[in-house]
Structures are given as C-alpha cells and as structure tokens.
Amino acid sequence: xxxxxxxxxxxxxxxxxxxxxxxxxxxxxxxxxxxxxxxxxxxxxxxxxxxxxxxxxxxxxxxxxxxxxxxxxxxxxxxxxxxxxxxxxxxxxxxxxxxxxxxxxxxxxxxxxxxxxxxxxxxxxxxxxxxxxxxxxxxxxxxxxxxxxxxxxxxxxxxxxxxxxxxxxxxxxxxxxxxxxxxxxxxxxxxxxxxxxxxxxxxxxxxxxxxxxxxxxxxxxxxxxxxxxxxxxxxxxxxxxxxxxxxxxxxxxxxxxxxxxxxxxxxxxxxxxxxxxxxxxxxxxxxxxxxxxxxxxxxxxxxxxxxxxxxxxxxxxxxxxxxxxxxxxxxxxxxxxxxxxxxxxxxxxxxxxxxxxxxxxxxxxxxxxxxxxxxxxxxxxxxxxxxxxxxxxxxxxxxxxxxxxxxxxxxxxxxxxxxxxxxxxxxxxxxxxxxxxxxxxxxxxxxxxxxxxxxxxxxxxxxxxxxxxxxxxxxxxxxxxxxxxxxxxxxxxxxxxx
Numbered sequence: 001x002x003x004x005x006x007x008x009x010x011x012x013x014x015x016x017x018x019x020x021x022x023x024x025x026x027x028x029x030x031x032x033x034x035x036x037x038x039x040x041x042x043x044x045x046x047x048x049x050x051x052x053x054x055x056x057x058x059x060x061x062x063x064x065x066x067x068x069x070x071x072x073x074x075x076x077x078x079x080x081x082x083x084x085x086x087x088x089x090x091x092x093x094x095x096x097x098x099x100x101x102x103x104x105x106x107x108x109x110x111x112x113x114x115x116x117x118x119x120x121x122x123x124x125x126x127x128x129x130x131x132x133x134x135x136x137x138x139x140x141x142x143x144x145x146x147x148x149x150x151x152x153x154x155x156x157x158x159x160x161x162x163x164x165x166x167x168x169x170x171x172x173x174x175x176x177x178x179x180x181x182x183x184x185x186x187x188x189x190x191x192x193x194x195x196x197x198x199x200x201x202x203x204x205x206x207x208x209x210x211x212x213x214x215x216x217x218x219x220x221x222x223x224x225x226x227x228x229x230x231x232x233x234x235x236x237x238x239x240x241x242x243x244x245x246x247x248x249x250x251x252x253x254x255x256x257x258x259x260x261x262x263x264x265x266x267x268x269x270x271x272x273x274x275x276x277x278x279x280x281x282x283x284x285x286x287x288x289x290x291x292x293x294x295x296x297x298x299x300x301x302x303x304x305x306x307x308x309x310x311x312x313x314x315x316x317x318x319x320x321x322x323x324x325x326x327x328x329x330x331x332x333x334x335x336x337x338x339x340x341x342x343x344x345x346x347x348x349x350x351x352x353x354x355x356x357x358x359x360x361x362x363x364x365x366x367x368x369x370x371x372x373x374x375x376x377x378x379x380x381x382x383x384x385x386x387x388x389x390x391x392x393x394x395x396x397x398x399x400x401x402x403x404x405x406x407x408x409x410x411x412x413x414x415x416x417x418x419x420x421x422x423x424x425x426x427x428x429x430x431x432x433x434x435x436x437x438x439x440x441x442x443x444x445x446x447x448x449x450x451x452x453x454x455x456x457x458x459x460x461x462x463x464x465x466x467x468x469x470x471x472x473x474x475x476x477x478x479x480x481x482x483x484x485x486x487x488x489x490x491x492x493x494x495x496x497x498x
Contacts, residue, residue: 015117033132036092036138037377039377042385047139049414051070051139063238064077065241069427074229075144079092080092099143110153114161114339119355134321134326140321146324151176152194156194170213170218170221178221178226179225186312190304190329201296249434264316283305286305301333308329406422407424407455408449408454410457412432428448432463453496454496480494
C-alpha cells in the first residue's frame with residue numbers, strides 16, 4: 001500500500017509540473033501581445049508609458065504624486081520601478097509574465113474546487129479567452145490586480161465550499177485586498193461581497209470568536225502592504241499629493257463626462273462590459289445554480305458579478321482593459337457547469353462535447369491567430385520595432401539635449417521620455433485628458449512651464465491647441481521639425497530660442 005501511495009504522489013507531482021509548464025508556455029505565447037515582449041521591444045502603450053515614466057522619475061530620486069503626476073496607486077509604480085531595475089525598457093515584461101502565470105495557476109486551483117484536472121485546464125482557457133480583447137498591450141493596473149483578485153477568490157471559495165481556512169490564508173487575503181487598494185480602489189468587489197457574505201454567515205451561526213479572528217488577521221494582512229507605502233509617502237512629503245491625485249482627482253475623473261449625463265455613460269458602460277459571450281454564459285450558469293445546491297455560495301457569486309460590473313462602470317468609460325478584472329470571475333461558474341456534467345458516463349461524454357465546443361469555437365481561433373505570428377516575431381527579434389515617428393523624434397531629442405536636460409511632451413506620449421531617458425519639465429508628463437478634467441491642472445502646467453522654459457517641447461499633432469499654441473508664441477519657441485507623412489502618430493518639435 002505504501003508503494004501505491006508513493007506512485008500516486010509521484011503522479012500528482014508530475015501532473016502539477018506538466019500543468020505548470022503548460023501554463024508557463026501559455027503565458028509566454030500570450031504575452032506576444034505585449035509590445036514589451038523580449039522578442040519585440042516596440043512602442044509601449046499610452047498608459048504603460050506613463051507608468052514607466054513615473055518609474056524613471058523614481059529612479060532619478062523623484063517622488064510619485066509630488067514630482068510627477070498620475071492618479072493610479074503607488075503599488076503600480078513600484079512594480080514598474082522593479083521592472084526598470086531588471087532591464088531598463090523591457091524589464092516590466094518579466095513582472096507581467098510572473099503576474100500572468102500566477103493568475104493562471106490560481107484560476108486552475110479555483111476550477112479544481114469543482115472539477116477534475118483536465119477540464120479545469122479547459123475552464124481556465126475558456127475564462128481567459130476575453131483577455132485577447134482586454135489586454136490592449138498590457139502593463140495596466142487591471143493586469144496586476146488579476147492575481148490578487150484570483151488568490152482572494154480562491155481563498156473565499158475554498159472556505160465557503162470546503163470550509164478550509166487558516167491564519168496564513170487570512171493574512172494573504174488581506175494583503176491582496178491592500179494591494180488592489182494601492183492600484184485602483186474600484187476593483188475591490190470580490191472583497192466587498194464575500195467579506196460581507198462570510199460576516200453574515202458567522203453572525204447567523206453565532207461564530208463570533210471565529211469572526212473576530214477572521215477580521216483581525218485580514219486587517220493584519222492589509223497592514224503588511226499598506227503601512228510601508230504610507231510611511232514612504234509620509235517620509236517623502238508626498239502623502240498630501242497622493243491624496244489629491246488618487247482620491248480627489250479620481251472622484252473628479254469618475255464624474256466627468258464629455259456629453260450627456262454621467263448616469264447615462266455609466267448605464268451604457270455597464271451593458272457594454274456585460275455584452276461578452278463568456279461573461280453572459282458565466283452569469284447565466286451562476287443564476288441557474290442559485291436555485292440548486294450551495295445556494296448561499298452562488299447567490300453571493302451572482303452579487304459579485306453584478307457589483308463588479310457596477311464598479312467597472314463608475315467612470316462611464318468603456319476602455320477594454322478595464323475588463324481584465326473580470327477574468328478571475330469567469331472560471332468558477334464554468335467549472336461548476338463541468339461539475340454538473342461529471343456525474344456518470346453520460347455526463348462525462350457531455351463534458352467532452354462541451355469541451356470540444358469551447359475549444360473549437362471560443363478558445364482556438366484567437367490562439368491560432370496569435371500562434372501564426374510566433375516565427376515572424378522571433379525572426380525579427382533584433383529589429384528596431386519602434387514606429388518611424390517615435391524613432392525620429394527620439395533621435396532629434398537626443399541630438400539637441402543632454403541627459404541632464406528636461407523636456408516637455410504636450411499631449412499623452414510619454415514613450416518619448418522613456419526611450420530618450422529624459423526627465424519631464426513641470427510636474428505633468430502628460431496633460432490630456434487630465435487638463436480637460438481639471439482646469440487647475442492645465443493652469444498649473446502652463447505656469448510651471450513658464451518658470452522652467454525647457455529646451456524642447458514636443459507636441460502631438462492631434463493635441464495642438466490654444467493653450468500650448470499661445471505659450472509657444474509668447475515665449476518665442478521655434479518650430480524645428482514637423483512630421484508631414486501620413487503616420488499614426490504625428491508630432492511637432494519646438495526649440496526655445498533665448
């Protein structure tokens with residue numbers, strides 16, 4: 001009998017290693033969608049470039065919020081700074097790889113709560129399929145929130161389904177909650193719903209001592225990650241700037257609408273995010289299971305789905321990358337469907353048919369499209385994959401300035417700072433849309449620009465307006481270069497003539 005147990009244990013280890021290797025390959029191939037992939041090294045995205053610029057400023061001794069404005073949480077900038085230490089431009093891709101790999105492994109563990117290893121892999125592949133739409137080049141707050149959400153969701157579900165919990169898990173759950181708070185606060189639906197559900201369950205069952213222990217260790221986990229950031233911001237005199245950027249400005253941003261009412265934008269956003277086949281399918285499964293066994297679990301889960309969509313819609317914007325936080329939410333309902341099927345011979349046959357349908361219709365088309373690019377991407381791994389206009393602008397900036405000189409890019413094009421390793425004049429590396437949301441920001445930018453008068457000002461052609469136009473004319477800046485070809489990203493370069 002000992003030999004049989006040893007064999008089964010070895011088989012389990014081998015299976016875990018194979019699954020781990022499989023998800024490692026899946027992660028590497030999927031992240032070909034990132035311009036920062038180690039085989040690509042193209043232009044980082046708009047938001048990604050902002051975060052990399054903040055990391056660049058941090059590396060030079062400056063502080064987020066106080067010296068460089070952005071309105072995301074400090075954990076994001078720490079990750080980008082760590083990536084910069086690994087490799088100046090592409091290092092953040094390693095951080096992305098680790099985060100994505102952890103997410104997939106934890107989603108597999110969530111699926112294993114309900115079904116066997118084989119179909120758990122299928123459930124993960126199906127639930128991650130919307131990432132092909134949501135990813136948008138990566139290095140977003142939502143991407144780094146995914147593993148934290150997935151880990152906590154696993155802890156909640158394993159407790160509610162299997163009654164498994166311990167002090168370490170409670171600390172980890174609180175730590176993950178704190179991590180997401182330090183990214184962006186409207187991604188916390190999983191903790192709102194399941195903490196409230198478990199609180200009510202403990203009160204109803206009069207398990208007060210257990211509830212007290214839950215709360216104590218959960219708060220302790222939060223403190224482990226939040227307190228060091230608060231001390232850092234306080235010690236560097238940036239806590240007030242953090243509050244104004246992360247809390248005050250984000251409240252303005254979430255209530256700002258170009259046309260119509262904020263409510264109408266939020267209404268449209270809610271249904272826009274809901275209108276994805278896998279999400280609709282998962283919601284329908286969850287709603288159906290609310291009337292079956294484990295009602296409390298699935299009613300809570302349905303509330304989690306609805307609240308996630310509601311919080312996603314607060315800003316009224318429908319940027320696809322917002323949807324990444326829904327990926328961990330999709331696995332458990334799909335696994336629960338398989339759990340229904342995996343009863344008896346006929347159920348297993350039905351599970352096989354459903355798996356083939358999922359793989360053939362939902363999963364494989366996107367993977368085949370991506371896989372077809374692998375050899376071409378590999379062959380061009382040493383090429384300059386930056387756009388022509390970015391290459392030309394960076395070349396001019398590097399030829400006319402020294403690394404000690406500061407420049408200003410008007411618009412939202414922070415990749416110029418990153419690729420030239422130049423710091424930005426004024427507190428604002430970008431001005432759009434933040435200067436539209438808050439007129440005070442635009443006024444502050446122009447005032448600081450007047451004080452610093454940087455050697456070069458680069459203007460995105462689409463963003464040339466009366467604000468920057470008036471400043472350039474009043475201060476005798478000369479247009480020295482203009483992109484005239486039909487490019488995706490045009491530019492104007494002005495030099496100060498004193």
